[in-house]
Amino acid sequence: MNVLISLAAVGGLFLLGTLGGAPGMGWIFGVVLPYLAVGIGIGGLIWRVMSWANVPVPFRIPTTCGQQKSLPWIKSNPLENPHNGLTAVGRMALEVLFFRSLLRNTKAEVIDQRRLVYTSAPWLWIGAMAFHWSFLIILVRHLRLLANPVPWCVTFLQRADGFLEIGLPVIYVTTVLFLAGLAYLLARRLASPQLRYISLAGDYFPLFLFLGIGISGFWLRHWTKTDIVSVKQVAVGLSGFSFDSDALAAAGSLFYGHLFLVCVLLAYFPFSKLSHFAGVFLSPTRNMANSNRSVRHVNPWDYPVKVHPYDEYEDEFREKMKGAGVPVEKE
Amino acid sequence: MPKPDEMSYYQQEDLLNIDATPPKTGWMDTPVDLRPGSFIYPGKAKNLKILDLPNPRDWAIGDDDWKLPEGWKKTVLEGMADRLSKYRSFKLFMDTCVRCGACADKCHFFIGGGDPKNMPVLRAELLRSIYRKEFTVMGKILGKLAGARELTEDVIKEWFYYFYQCTECRRCSVFCPYGIDTAEITMIARELLGLLGLYINWSIEPVANCFRLGNHLAIPPHGMMDTLEFMVGDIEEATGIRVDLPVNKKGAEVLFVTPSGDFVADPGIYTCMAQMLLFHELGIDYTFSTYASDGGNFGLFTSHEMIKRLNAKVYAEAKRLGVKWILGGECGHMWRVMHQYMDTMNGPADFLEVPKSPITGTVFDHAKSTKMIHIMEFMADLIKHNKLKLDPSRNDHIRVTFHDSCNPARAMGILEEPRYVLNAVCNNFFEMPRNTIREQTFCCGGGAGLGTDENMEMRLRGGLPRGNAVRHVQEKHGVNQLAAMCAIDRATLVTVCDYWAPGVLVTGISELVANAMVFTGENERKQNLRLEDIPGREEDEPREGDANDE
Ligand code: HEM
Ligand code: SF4
Ligand code: SF4
Numbered sequence: 001m002n003v004l005i006s007l008a009a010v011g012g013l014f015l016l017g018t019l020g021g022a023p024g025m026g027w028i029f030g031v032v033l034p035y036l037a038v039g040i041g042i043g044g045l046i047w048r049v050m051s052w053a054n055v056p057v058p059f060r061i062p063t064t065c066g067q068q069k070s071l072p073w074i075k076s077n078p079l080e081n082p083h084n085g086l087t088a089v090g091r092m093a094l095e096v097l098f099f100r101s102l103l104r105n106t107k108a109e110v111i112d113q114r115r116l117v118y119t120s121a122p123w124l125w126i127g128a129m130a131f132h133w134s135f136l137i138i139l140v141r142h143l144r145l146l147a148n149p150v151p152w153c154v155t156f157l158q159r160a161d162g163f164l165e166i167g168l169p170v171i172y173v174t175t176v177l178f179l180a181g182l183a184y185l186l187a188r189r190l191a192s193p194q195l196r197y198i199s200l201a202g203d204y205f206p207l208f209l210f211l212g213i214g215i216s217g218f219w220l221r222h223w224t225k226t227d228i229v230s231v232k233q234v235a236v237g238l239s240g241f242s243f244d245s246d247a248l249a250a251a252g253s254l255f256y257g258h259l260f261l262v263c264v265l266l267a268y269f270p271f272s273k274l275s276h277f278a279g280v281f282l283s284p285t286r287n288m289a290n291s292n293r294s295v296r297h298v299n300p301w302d303y304p305v306k307v308h309p310y311d312e313y314e315d316e317f318r319e320k321m322k323g324a325g326v327p328v329e330k331e
Numbered sequence: 332m333p334k335p336d337e338m339s340y341y342q343q344e345d346l347l348n349i350d351a352t353p354p355k356t357g358w359m360d361t362p363v364d365l366r367p368g369s370f371i372y373p374g375k376a377k378n379l380k381i382l383d384l385p386n387p388r389d390w391a392i393g394d395d396d397w398k399l400p401e402g403w404k405k406t407v408l409e410g411m412a413d414r415l416s417k418y419r420s421f422k423l424f425m426d427t428c429v430r431c432g433a434c435a436d437k438c439h440f441f442i443g444g445g446d447p448k449n450m451p452v453l454r455a456e457l458l459r460s461i462y463r464k465e466f467t468v469m470g471k472i473l474g475k476l477a478g479a480r481e482l483t484e485d486v487i488k489e490w491f492y493y494f495y496q497c498t499e500c501r502r503c504s505v506f507c508p509y510g511i512d513t514a515e516i517t518m519i520a521r522e523l524l525g526l527l528g529l530y531i532n533w534s535i536e537p538v539a540n541c542f543r544l545g546n547h548l549a550i551p552p553h554g555m556m557d558t559l560e561f562m563v564g565d566i567e568e569a570t571g572i573r574v575d576l577p578v579n580k581k582g583a584e585v586l587f588v589t590p591s592g593d594f595v596a597d598p599g600i601y602t603c604m605a606q607m608l609l610f611h612e613l614g615i616d617y618t619f620s621t622y623a624s625d626g627g628n629f630g631l632f633t634s635h636e637m638i639k640r641l642n643a644k645v646y647a648e649a650k651r652l653g654v655k656w657i658l659g660g661e662c663g664h665m666w667r668v669m670h671q672y673m674d675t676m677n678g679p680a681d682f683l684e685v686p687k688s689p690i691t692g693t694v695f696d697h698a699k700s701t702k703m704i705h706i707m708e709f710m711a712d713l714i715k716h717n718k719l720k721l722d723p724s725r726n727d728h729i730r731v732t733f734h735d736s737c738n739p740a741r742a743m744g745i746l747e748e749p750r751y752v753l754n755a756v757c758n759n760f761f762e763m764p765r766n767t768i769r770e771q772t773f774c775c776g777g778g779a780g781l782g783t784d785e786n787m788e789m790r791l792r793g794g795l796p797r798g799n800a801v802r803h804v805q806e807k808h809g810v811n812q813l814a815a816m817c818a819i820d821r822a823t824l825v826t827v828c829d830y831w832a833p834g835v836l837v838t839g840i841s842e843l844v845a846n847a848m849v850f851t852g853e854n855e856r857k858q859n860l861r862l863e864d865i866p867g868r869e870e871d872e873p874r875e876g877d878a879n880d881e
Contacts, residue, residue, distance in 0.1 A: 052419055052422055052426070056419060057418075057420070058417060060671060061420065063504045063741055064741055065505055066770060067746045067747050068697070068744035068745055068746075070748065071708065073715060074711070074747045074748065074751070080744075095510075099508055101433075101507060101510065102433055104506050105506060106436075108436040110349060113344075116799040118764070118766035118767070128508075192432070193353055194351065194353060194435055194450065195430075197353035197357075197447055198358075198450070199430060200477065201473075202469075202477060276509055280508070280509045280510075283420075283510040283511070285420070285511075285512045285515075286509070290743070292701070293700060294696065294699050294701075296674045296675065297674070298675065299676070310644070310647060313544075317552050317553070320553040321552045321621070323553060326579050327579050327581065
């Protein structure tokens, strides 16, 4: 159910986008909507991050995954159990760039009907890394459309990415990894009964959306042989606020389908689970140093609570305490 | 016929036949099955009254009507809104989960039970679904399609069941790519339930005791004297040494705070005795306190406010007695509180000094703000400086493994100190498999207030991963003792081992230290601190020499 709704939604949105190829619609789908989407995306992201950043962190609660820094002769593990700001940054870098925690993944199984064993389960990590890193590189590659002249690093990345030199135009490695990664993530969500059980429409939708963007992009490059000059004109126009009706009209329906899905993505991500990419940076169990006992952490909303003070305690038990030889304050 | 609160009611084959296939109905439409053996009795009115908690009343889990207070729904939603504006962790963890499922088979309750709602991600969704409905636009508009649902009494019952089936062990958080800590979500959910007067008696009664008497077990000051004096007698019988017994001693250098389980419960008392012996041998100027008579803090399993209420006595007592610094005993959740909450909640402890070992002169700089160190840090330093005379061969009949307790491992990272100490006092120390120790350690299955017999089924299921790892080293290396630096472990793992790895005894680390220590003026040491004969030492035979060869 959640799967079909998400698939249908992405399909519908794509078809809606292709309307941009109709006469006169280029302005809406090629100019108005992209700006709107960028606006919502950036505005939404700021709102989202502020909605977290405005909430205080009352306690210092890192999850420690290695030896603490204590006695000088015991080797500590600063990247798994950071003791200061710098090492905490190191830990975060490992999380953000290499999905450190996901790499720990294991699979628990009962074998021989009595033995529990844990085997390494790296595929989720591999799929996620393939998908995320390719996505990043693909984004950077797209700068060649938006910028004039094309920065050297983008050209370089593009060359490197096409090193396999298969196909004409050359097929990029990242495109393949991106789609393969996504396909794996979707397949595992569908194949595992537990994952299917917890998955919401909001879990399938982004996967289909990315797949839609990836496939339509691949199609644009390798089948329809899009009028790349017009597309570049549209894109450069967007980044420079100057628009050309002829180019907008010439860009083609398929291009608009692709572009519209990207717009949907931009407008959708701050309000969905995709905001995890910003959230991970704020996660208190990961970004805080385990310096708990050496540096006092202050809770901004700390308030006095009802306690049971010593005098009341002694008042209640004084005679008994004296009888048992426990020293007291008031004889 | 055995009953659901007895171990023998459960067959190993049945428990091992774990079916993790989710039910046909979606999780929102699957009602909670409150079967005896898998839940804990409600908090009694008298305990709630002692603590001024809302809605004190007597009720039972089996009742249809849980007697929720008037306007309960508003109370819960306001409670959520309040916490969403106070805890970034809570807000963020509600928003960022991608349901990748990496945390699912990391939870001992899911591994041992297969109930999908014990997957940490789904446990969190039980609360997150209400969050979506009430606090997000998507959830308000799309409803169920966005994973949102109404808050009903059935949801409250489900929360009560599953948030008291989480031991707040934080293992899931190690594996989550965003560090989402389901323990944190559980803590908040329990606070929300608390607003309605929903507590479990197994934790709220200790809390009430602790508030009134300073310790969970309701030991009054004179009772504490009795039990400590009794221990002094036993120590003398085992070692021939009469140790002194400083209690509430003003001007002592060190306040020793330990879990109260070590004052009365077997095998914790041997750990306490061992520590008294150690302090005596080294001539440490320390004191127990009858007022701060528990470092353990079941407030952690109740609410943040309750942590603070129960913890306040520690610094207050340190100040009253005029000690220089605080030494903490072997306890797991106590150390979560001492390490991650105490200074923030009840500090600054500017009236204390940075802990400094009176024997080695080591200054424990890593505790320069909190002014409290762990007994294993203290001991490791002593051993490193050769200040303890040890004869590890006295422990040669013991083949020991070590259970990392959740909180010291995942909320502190005190992993090497206990291993260093164990290696110094035992010749036969064997690690359990890699995925079951250190930061990946498995819970005993009975932490966070769940270690009561009425919860036996869940304890045995939750204890399966740990029990299985113990049995593995038992079969492979002949392990016969499990060391754990946690008072809850010393109670709950006894059951887990008896069931999953019978023949393995549970011990504290200090106990092994004292049994290996050579004390000035000791007797022949034919008995250990449990007053059992030590194998191989019944006969008179020369022994000290060969142990010191290495
Ligand atoms: C700092 C940057 C980021 C980090 C650390 C990060 C991390 C992760 C991790 C660890 C997962 C879980 C594994 C998985 O299910 O694949 C994940 C899932 C996902 N991420 Fe990211 N991510 C980042 C940025 C992004 C961005 C910018 C997007 C796109 C807007 C994105 C889209 C997704 C999607 C769609 C999934 C879900 C895959 C599934 O359903 O299984 N991520 N991310
Ligand atoms: S590992 Fe983290 S992100 Fe993945 S399902 Fe569990 S809580 Fe959610
Ligand atoms: S904190 Fe521990 S018990 Fe709770 S959900 Fe996570 S793994 Fe399970």
